[in-house]
Amino acid sequence: MTRRREFLPAWYDKPAPAGSYRSLFRWGYPDRFKHPNRRLYGLMKRRLELTDDDFRAPRDLGEELVDLDLPVRLSPEHRERLAKIVTLANLRADSYSRLRAGYGKMAYDLMRLRQRIFENLPDAVVSPRDKDEVRAIVAYCHDHHIPITAYGGGSSVMRGTECPQGGISLNLREHMNRLLRVNPANQTATVQPGMLGPDFEAALRRAPELFRAPHPYTCGHLPQSFHSSTVGGWIVTRGAGQNSTYYGKIEQLVVSQEYVTPTGTIRTREHPAEALGPDIDQIMVGSEGAYGILVEATVKIFRYRPENTRYFSYVFRDWAHAVAATREIAQGEFGMPSVLRLSDPEETEVGLCLYGVEGTPLDEVLRLAGYRPGRRCLLLGTADGERGFARRVARMVHRVALAHGGMNATGYAARRWEHGRFLDPYLRDDLMDYGVIIDTLECAVTWDRLLDVWQDVRSFCKSRARTICMSHASHFYPQGANLYFIFIGRMEIPEYLEYHAGIVDAIRNSGAALSHHHGIGKLLAPWLEGAVGTDQLELLRAIKRHIDPHGILNPGGTLALDLPDACRR
Numbered sequence: 001m002t003r004r005r006e007f008l009p010a011w012y013d014k015p016a017p018a019g020s021y022r023s024l025f026r027w028g029y030p031d032r033f034k035h036p037n038r039r040l041y042g043l044m045k046r047r048l049e050l051t052d053d054d055f056r057a058p059r060d061l062g063e064e065l066v067d068l069d070l071p072v073r074l075s076p077e078h079r080e081r082l083a084k085i086v087t088l089a090n091l092r093a094d095s096y097s098r099l100r101a102g103y104g105k106m107a108y109d110l111m112r113l114r115q116r117i118f119e120n121l122p123d124a125v126v127s128p129r130d131k132d133e134v135r136a137i138v139a140y141c142h143d144h145h146i147p148i149t150a151y152g153g154g155s156s157v158m159r160g161t162e163c164p165q166g167g168i169s170l171n172l173r174e175h176m177n178r179l180l181r182v183n184p185a186n187q188t189a190t191v192q193p194g195m196l197g198p199d200f201e202a203a204l205r206r207a208p209e210l211f212r213a214p215h216p217y218t219c220g221h222l223p224q225s226f227h228s229s230t231v232g233g234w235i236v237t238r239g240a241g242q243n244s245t246y247y248g249k250i251e252q253l254v255v256s257q258e259y260v261t262p263t264g265t266i267r268t269r270e271h272p273a274e275a276l277g278p279d280i281d282q283i284m285v286g287s288e289g290a291y292g293i294l295v296e297a298t299v300k301i302f303r304y305r306p307e308n309t310r311y312f313s314y315v316f317r318d319w320a321h322a323v324a325a326t327r328e329i330a331q332g333e334f335g336m337p338s339v340l341r342l343s344d345p346e347e348t349e350v351g352l353c354l355y356g357v358e359g360t361p362l363d364e365v366l367r368l369a370g371y372r373p374g375r376r377c378l379l380l381g382t383a384d385g386e387r388g389f390a391r392r393v394a395r396m397v398h399r400v401a402l403a404h405g406g407m408n409a410t411g412y413a414a415r416r417w418e419h420g421r422f423l424d425p426y427l428r429d430d431l432m433d434y435g436v437i438i439d440t441l442e443c444a445v446t447w448d449r450l451l452d453v454w455q456d457v458r459s460f461c462k463s464r465a466r467t468i469c470m471s472h473a474s475h476f477y478p479q480g481a482n483l484y485f486i487f488i489g490r491m492e493i494p495e496y497l498e499y500h501a502g503i504v505d506a507i508r509n510s511g512a513a514l515s516h517h518h519g520i521g522k523l524l525a526p527w528l529e530g531a532v533g534t535d536q537l538e539l540l541r542a543i544k545r546h547i548d549p550h551g552i553l554n555p556g557g558t559l560a561l562d563l564p565d566a567c568r569r
Helices: 021-025 037-046 076-086 095-102 107-114 131-144 197-205 205-211 231-236 278-285 318-333 345-354 362-369 387-403 412-420 424-432 447-462 493-509 524-533 532-545
Strands: 124-127 148-151 167-171 179-183 188-191 254-261 264-267 293-300 311-314 337-344 377-383 436-446 468-473 479-489
Touching: 021 076, 021 095, 021 107, 021 387, 021 424, 037 468, 037 479, 076 131, 095 124, 095 167, 107 377, 107 424, 107 436, 107 493, 124 493, 131 293, 148 278, 179 197, 179 205, 179 318, 197 205, 197 231, 197 311, 231 293, 254 278, 254 493, 311 318, 311 387, 311 412, 318 377, 318 447, 337 345, 337 412, 337 532, 345 377, 345 468, 377 387, 377 412, 424 436, 436 447, 436 493, 447 468, 447 479, 479 493, 493 524, 524 532
Parallel strands: 124 167, 148 167
Antiparallel strands: 179 188, 188 293, 254 264, 254 293, 311 377, 337 377, 337 468, 436 479, 468 479
């Protein structure tokens, strides 16, 4: 008797046609894919109460070419004058270029593109070749009140690239994408804002060849959007990489910067530390293009020593014990791990499916030892740096984990996670082909509130039936950590927007920070005044009025700087 073959969906695994809608809403590299494996597919069907029939016929794949004639509000005269600055080849007003610049990678962006909803587009995409051209563009747009929205990798999940008032999208990735200098004495690198993460890291590895440096280097900033994000994007959104517990968030890595504004250039100096009043660098980091156009930055770099990396993973009986262990690791003063990632019970089960552990002898050993599905939590990570330091950190993590009831699961899960960490977001292309939405929100919280915030936000997320809600903490400090919430479910745009706003409300009402590393953009702007306070927001607006008196830089609600009162929550 022939055994019936188990069904798997026909996941899309070919590069999207050039110029197609699919090429716009795909994540990352066009020739990279990551499909749900059999275990993960089965888990999703069970949790979402779906069947194979729900995955037999994909929805619109978006393979047709973009063939639109969208209206352009920018006058031919303005387009001609801007083209003279950058050359005609570097000014594009075709619909494909405008769609690409106007939409980020939030689920709402992808849902709108898949449903052919076109809104908040720039009138033209302008690609300067150097900072002198940026100055000329900003000056011209300031004189003629033309909105400018900066664009880097396009990986924003905060509606940061939308252009509600039209104008131009300033594409800094096309030409301003080089590593300019490496200073081995200071251990710094000076880079243009449009350089993609993989290119930046590859150039730092080649520092001995390119700059006669004594070592290869790393910046240590490796966000999950690594394949699609730029150095400038990291800085202006105050981002964090997955190794930030050791290397630091981007605001800790920035040494000096240069911005072009309508009222002049803001340039800071390369000092290791200073006491010269309020920190201008920190005012500009996180300003999301609303205070100026970043044209150059100098950042800290570190010696690249992957041979010293130590991998570890532990399974805890429940979330409370796991959180207590990570707090002790963060406060132990023996040195910080590079990666430290703690998954709650629901994410642990998904992760064990994804890493191929579920259903294996290792899984059976965990169950027999009392680490049961629905309660157990997976902690994985790495220790980096000098060899002795990395060994000691890994050894101390081991000691703390065992003291809190953790079972050593070897470095297997950590290695599997690292191998696929930049590919996990590619899963959502497959899921959205069948109407399944996956999206994320994240926050920052102190240790004494972490358990309550996790419970409160998760309770709201799970109030919707047939919804997966995974949570993890992946950036740690002696004073607290971040919490990341990932939800998966089938929903249409109206329900999605209501549910998404409800999660933000739950985060705010729980007392957590609205964002740890995704920034604010236009998405979280309605909640910002309540989060930072009216007087503080007025201070930010006063800076905006001085730097950008006509309000041309990233207008339309970014950072709530020009948000109408009716839009505030």
